Amino acid sequence: MTVCSERIEMPLDAVHEVELELRAAGVPSPRVDAEILVADVLGIARSELYSSSSPVTAYERERLDELVRRRRRREPLAYILGEWGFRRLLLKVDERALIPRPETEVVVERCLAFLDNFVQPRVLDVGVGSGAIALAIADEHQGAEVVAVDSSEHALSLARENKERAGVNGRVSLVVGDLLSEVEGPFDLVVSNPPYVTPEEYDTLQPEIRLYEPYEAVVGVDVGAKVAASARALLRPGGRLVLECGDGQSAALAEALRSLGYADVVETQDLAARERVVEGEWRP
Ligand SMILES: C[S@@+](CC[C@H](N)C(=O)[O-])C[C@H]1O[C@@H](n2cnc3c(N)ncnc32)[C@H](O)[C@@H]1O
Incomplete structure (x- = not known):
């Protein structure tokens, strides 16, 4: 029998971890940014983070790590996401x-x-x-x-x-x-x-x-x-x-x-x- 040692990470665990990383980097709104980044990588709405029961996959975690690296360097959230809402439009930024x-x-x-x-x-x-x-x-x-x-x-x-x-x-x-x-x-x-x-x-x-x-x-x-x-x-x-x-x-x-x-x-x-x-x- 093989024992799988990989940790299962749920979306809110990821949010918590990212929040701590962003806080340590001096990002002004670490919780909100963490929620937005995790939701973006998972392709779900921010509000769904609290009800989602799908674990974060290894691929999603890798993508998330890259986005968090950028935000830790204080790149604006909007540039990381690549799109930003303005009135009725979703603009490329x-x-x-x-x-x-x-x-x-x-x-x-x-x-x-x-x-x-x-x-x-x-x-x-x-x-x-x-x-x-x-x-x-x-x-x-x-x-x-x-x-x-x-x-x-x-x-x-x-x-x-x-x-x-x-x-x-x-x-x-x-x-x-x-x-x-x-x-x-x-x-x-x-x-x-x-x-x-x-x-x-x-x-x-x-x-x-x-x-x-x-x-x-x-x-x-x-x-x-x-x-x-x-x-x-x-x-x-x-x-x-x-x-x-x-x-x-x-x-x-x-x-x-x-x-x-x-x-x-x-x-x-x-x-x-x-x-x-x-x-x-x-x-x-
Ligand atoms: C504060 S941004 C506004 C951008 C956009 N209108 C907005 O509200 O998000 C100012 C813009 O003015 C442009 N700009 C600065 N000096 C200018 C000039 N002398 N002639 C024309 N555009 C100029 C900049 O390149 C920049 O895109």
């Missing part, structure tokens, strides 16, 4: 572009609220990255035609792949260029989530951002105000500008919009009750 953030969903919300009255609006997204804003607008407003620009060819190649996945029927054009220099108006809406972390703040950011996300997608000074200044030449009268900004930057950005001639300037909070979106109407 990797080091070519910034991971779409929840506060940017509020930016899209504000854009859609404005576009509600339009049948076929022309929209410009400055700094498209993975495609999050441009594709979500095209996905949720069936008549919107979106031009989306980025200075990074890497980001644009990812946005192109996400455009295919989103199936937005040729209503999104991707353009390489510096801010608004390569696009022609007029637009009903200009939206941007520009890089807005100052070089000083950058050094204090977590390793997930500093080691993996593109520097040019994160760091920028007064880029929002530059977009606001240039957008005046491209917006139709009555058109709207919607900008995301960093925590603590909204009052100064709102003031910049007013001094550039925008009216009806509004600041909107994100889900954490911080003013992160500033918008205004172009009334020449």
Whole structure:
């Protein structure tokens, strides 16, 4: 008789072990990340971890070890999973572009609220990255035609792949260029989530951002105000500008919009009750 010495590992045992490993590596939310990684490898929903009675196979354990190694090196969970939810879309994400953030969903919300009255609006997204804003607008407003620009060819190649996945029927054009220099108006809406972390703040950011996300997608000074200044030449009268900004930057950005001639300037909070979106109407 042969005695099998291999240990049978159940999903929750694996979660517990991974949690300890991630905690030791300083990962900020080790339990949640452990659950997400184990569920991903097993191909089940996170909630099913608590009822699953299938042991982890040797092959799954090997895959899990590889993902945990990456997370221990502080690679963002989104890049490890390769996909990330943004509004109704499941976007491909990797080091070519910034991971779409929840506060940017509020930016899209504000854009859609404005576009509600339009049948076929022309929209410009400055700094498209993975495609999050441009594709979500095209996905949720069936008549919107979106031009989306980025200075990074890497980001644009990812946005192109996400455009295919989103199936937005040729209503999104991707353009390489510096801010608004390569696009022609007029637009009903200009939206941007520009890089807005100052070089000083950058050094204090977590390793997930500093080691993996593109520097040019994160760091920028007064880029929002530059977009606001240039957008005046491209917006139709009555058109709207919607900008995301960093925590603590909204009052100064709102003031910049007013001094550039925008009216009806509004600041909107994100889900954490911080003013992160500033918008205004172009009334020449
Ligand atoms: C904060 S990310 C936003 C990405 C995406 N829109 C999102 O919300 O997830 C800023 C993007 O602006 C792009 N960018 C930075 N400077 C730029 C410039 N001068 N002209 C055009 N795009 C620029 C970066 O490459 C990056 O993709």
